[in-house]
Amino acid sequence: MTQPSLSLVDTDPAELAVDAIVIGLHSQPDQDGALLPAPGAESITAAFDGKLTATLALLGATGAPGEVTKLATLGTITAPLVVAVGLGDEPSGASPELETLRRGTGAAVRSLAGSATVALALPLPDDEDAPRVLRAILEGALLGGYRFAGYKTKPQKGRREPVTALQVHVPDAADEAAAAELVRAEAVGRAVRQARDWVNMAPNLLQPAPFADLVQAAATEAGLAVEVLDFEQLKAGGYGGIVAVGQGSEAPPRLVKLTYTPEGVTDPKRVALVGKGITFDTGGVSIKPSAGMWEMKSDMAGAAAVGATMLAIAAVKPGVAVSGYLAIAENMPSGSAYRPGDVITMYNGKRVEVFNTDAEGRMVLGDAMARACEDGTDYLFETSTLTGGQVISLGKRIAGLMGSEEATTLVKTAGDAVGEPAWPMPLPDDVRKGMESEIADICQTNANLDRAGHMLQGGVFLREFVEPGVEWAHIDIAGPGYHSGEATGYWTKGGTGVPIRTLLHLVETL
Incomplete structure (x- = not known):
């Protein structure tokens, strides 16, 4: 859906x-909870x-934060409607917390669907x-104000279209x-909306090839260099993890590389962004329970975030x-799907013993991370809807964060700044020891099928595909990648676009 136009104004509100x-x-x-208009509303x-x-x-x-109250002005001011959004207790500083303001603004604009x-x-x-x-x-x-267009064949009765134009009052509209x-x-905004x-x-409309085509088209239009490897090229190139996961589907896999090169910069820092793009995850042979499986269309949220971040970059x-x-x-x-017990040779040559085909994300990511390191990078930031252990440990709003000390510190700082929190987790030696294989270099999951430290197992596995000297974070x-509840703040139901703003902030910081 088209993003609303955005403008700055300094006219009296x-x-x-x-x-x-x-x-x-x-x-x-x-003052016993007495209400106080926030700065900016003086003339109103x-x-x-x-x-x-x-x-x-x-x-x-x-x-209360995020509370929306509407009041008809009846000609008191030019606008026919005043919408007051709660920003919490009166702040001690000059303005409320940024995330409170971000969420409150999102709630207010969403409530005004139907207003032009x-x-x-x-x-x-x-x-x-x-x-x-x-x-x-x-x-x-x-x-x-985002809303997914959807696939309905008839207009919904009472459905109001999102806001089409936003004016933001500032002291000086000409301020650079x-x-x-x-x-x-x-x-x-365009990037997050695209990822959402x-x-x-x-998922039947966004299988691997169509997804790759959409990303390629958007990236080409944005001026990025694009490389797409198809199934035969992946097999010939030794991308064993991506091939293994993708071979069970009639819709063959892809690896997409997007490249941005800054103009006029000598010897710039190099950053690699890697995203998991499982367009639908049944679990493969280790099939998932059917309840809620439809949400597995979101198992490509990491790749969507990386692709959209590149557009913003x-x-x-x-x-x-x-x-x-x-x-x-x-x-x-299917009859051609990879199996528990298989040994897969990954892109960097390491051999992985498969125990659970539902741990497929780390297989495709391992190949992509190894390729990123081979191409050369100083920093590698990878994002994925990887483990149910993250949700159990940290909930639906806070991402799990693992990797080298410098990179994880950068991610946490960026996430805090943009309202996409991530919490650092350890990569203990005993977790790696539990993934020792008797016949290969590493087991894909704990060798005893123990789910203890499930989120950490994912990070420990991915570490195997990062070259020494590369600062990295998982x-x-x-x-956080998918919101299944009712709309709240600036999150609407469905894809959230996390962690696009974190990744962009990281790149700008570097």
Whole structure:
């Protein structure tokens, strides 16, 4: 679905000719929870002659984070509707927490589906933090208003179309720093929406070849160099992990490499991004329970994130050389599927004893990571919906994070900055010892079929495919990559686009 247009305005918010205007609302614990309009809403508050907060309170507003309360203005201001979004307790600093602001903006814009033009008059500090706060507002607005187009043949009764134009009130619409944040937000919004679209597509319409074709088309249009390896090329090239996983499906696998080279930069740092692209995961011969299996269309969320991040990188043009690797396959049971007990020779020559064909993600990733190291890189960041152990350990919002100390610190810092938290986990020696094979270099899972430290087993296995000297991190997004509940904040139901904003922030930081 088309992204809404985005613009900066410095007209008095009370005079903006829009369908609705969004303001922030705080609670004041030391004033018995009395409501306080957030900075940016001064002229609107004045137009209501001091009665705005009292009226919002009568409508049930409390100022709780993400709470949305709508009030018809009846001509009090130019916009016919004021939407107050809760931003929590009055902040001690100049503005609320960035993630609170990001989620609140997303909730407000999503609630205004059916409105053509919406203005945001939310708190912006007049200091060096202004660009970061503006970034949070812009991203929340663009991501919260997303909706997957879907496949319905008839219009839904009562379905309201998302907002088509967003105006963000700033002190000076001609400010260069603010304009730069708007351009960046548009690139991020397009990337996240693209990844969400890919993840939300029906798996019969996004098998490996069509997925690779879509990525190739988008990357070519963005100016990226593209290399696609088909099934025969993968077999000839020795990509044993991708071939093994993909050989059970009539839809053969692909490996896609996207390359961004900065202009005018001598000897740039090199970054590799690697994503798991299992377009549907039945578990293969080790078949999954049928309950909820339909969500396994999202098992390519890591590859979607890497592909979309490369599109954003092409737009923002950082001074870093970045390559993206998408390991794409469909994991199906058939007479040609790989089996428990098989020994697979991976791209880097290591031999893996297979115990569970449902641990297929690490097989395709191992090949892609080895290829990335062979091509040459200083940093390798890999992301995947890899293990149910991540969800059990850290829930649906916090990614699992494993790897070298420098790389994991970079990821955690970036994730905290953009609202995509990740928590560092260890890679213990005893977990590696439990994956020793009597006949191969390593077992694909614990040799005793022990699920203890299941998430850590994935990280330990992937470490085998990283060359010495490469700083690397594995980001397990089994939970955060797909949101199965009702829309909340700037997350809508389905693909989330995590960790695109983290990866982009990492590249920009480097």
